[in-house]
Amino acid sequence: MAGPVCVYISVPFCKAKCTFCNFASDVFGAERMQPYMDRLCGEIRGAHTVAERIEASLPRAVDTIYFGGGTPSLLSGQEFKKIFQHLRSEFDLDPDAEITLECAPGQLADETLDELLQQGMNRISFGVQSFVDQETAAVGRLHTRQQCDKEIARVTAAGVREINVDLIVGLPHQTAQSWQYSVEQAVASGAPHISVYLLEVDDDSRLGREMLKQGSRYSATAVPDEDQSAEWYQQACDMLHEAGVQQYEISNFARPGHHSRHNLKYWQRQPYIGFGLDAHSMLLAGRDAVRFANTSDLDRYLGQAAESNSFRIFGSGDHTTHAEVDVVGRGQAFEESLFLGLRLNEGVDLDQLRRQFGEDLLEETMPALMEVRDAGLLELYSDNIRLTPQGRLASNEVFSRLLIPTAA
Numbered sequence: 001m002a003g004p005v006c007v008y009i010s011v012p013f014c015k016a017k018c019t020f021c022n023f024a025s026d027v028f029g030a031e032r033m034q035p036y037m038d039r040l041c042g043e044i045r046g047a048h049t050v051a052e053r054i055e056a057s058l059p060r061a062v063d064t065i066y067f068g069g070g071t072p073s074l075l076s077g078q079e080f081k082k083i084f085q086h087l088r089s090e091f092d093l094d095p096d097a098e099i100t101l102e103c104a105p106g107q108l109a110d111e112t113l114d115e116l117l118q119q120g121m122n123r124i125s126f127g128v129q130s131f132v133d134q135e136t137a138a139v140g141r142l143h144t145r146q147q148c149d150k151e152i153a154r155v156t157a158a159g160v161r162e163i164n165v166d167l168i169v170g171l172p173h174q175t176a177q178s179w180q181y182s183v184e185q186a187v188a189s190g191a192p193h194i195s196v197y198l199l200e201v202d203d204d205s206r207l208g209r210e211m212l213k214q215g216s217r218y219s220a221t222a223v224p225d226e227d228q229s230a231e232w233y234q235q236a237c238d239m240l241h242e243a244g245v246q247q248y249e250i251s252n253f254a255r256p257g258h259h260s261r262h263n264l265k266y267w268q269r270q271p272y273i274g275f276g277l278d279a280h281s282m283l284l285a286g287r288d289a290v291r292f293a294n295t296s297d298l299d300r301y302l303g304q305a306a307e308s309n310s311f312r313i314f315g316s317g318d319h320t321t322h323a324e325v326d327v328v329g330r331g332q333a334f335e336e337s338l339f340l341g342l343r344l345n346e347g348v349d350l351d352q353l354r355r356q357f358g359e360d361l362l363e364e365t366m367p368a369l370m371e372v373r374d375a376g377l378l379e380l381y382s383d384n385i386r387l388t389p390q391g392r393l394a395s396n397e398v399f400s401r402l403l404i405p406t407a408a
């Protein structure tokens, strides 16, 4: 019997576009909000019909919901009320469900917060990125350090216990001292969960294009180099460890009992369903899993009727065709379990992999695993493998070295 599914809801509206970002989200006109809401709610209503059509299993039980984007905190209380009405008619929400809202500091109205609390929202993830105003301003963020402090205090006073602070290492103008200050402030904020991401500049973002042509707009010349950022990331790991905020995933740190239940499910390769622009889903289907994604083009998304999504199913070997629903075969599922599990500090239990996928795939990967271990990127204790601190910094390299040629 399948366990509960986790739900992701994408709200791609932002007040300003960050210079490094090239997500599907944007500063869309307010007139597009209503059509978006209608389309999103229609999609939620049609979820089980779609799952049936593609012969995937979509449990009614839901135990985590994540509102991401974009800036979902821009929605009004009424809009959230409507989304929850549709969620509750299509799914059975666990009374203890973890419900997370991504929030830009200063962009959560009181009435929205009140409504969300009534609906059971119990976790807020603040996109702080830095507690140094010059650094946030340089990438187009609208908030100040003072606002962050105020917002965290406000939602804490309102009863939200689970708070995450997102930080980015490698922002323009960042220095060793300013980075240390941001990490110290994140700890001092009392948030029991902190995420630390290395700045990823999309080549197609404004900052990315400027860096490629070696220009100076968007503080492109003030972006620290990668080695520097890697050092600061490691410094943050050490500081957070000392403060009792333990690392449990490459980018995620929490005080005991405050892990993100929703994100843990991704890393444990549990099924999830996504609604909204560019939302991705992975559901079980018989002995396999299926994966599908919504378009990242808002016009196309709004133009599609929720119930008329025409899904075509392709085998996992058919990558030449543009598949709307991809069947995840055994080899691919094995790789996903390995790579996602390696993101976690607790690592991967090889015996469990063996039981789930058989001995042959593990045997095929063993030489590469040993090679990566010998390079100091992986530790192997009895039947458990996990990344070393150095491996966490070079995780993409590790994963590409572990790819199984026959898994595609």
Ligand code: SF4
Pocket (backbone or CB within 6 Å): 013, 014, 016, 017, 018, 021, 022, 023, 025, 026, 069, 070, 071, 104, 127
């Ligand atoms: S980084 Fe987040 S807030 Fe900034 S533009 Fe992208 S989605 Fe919006």
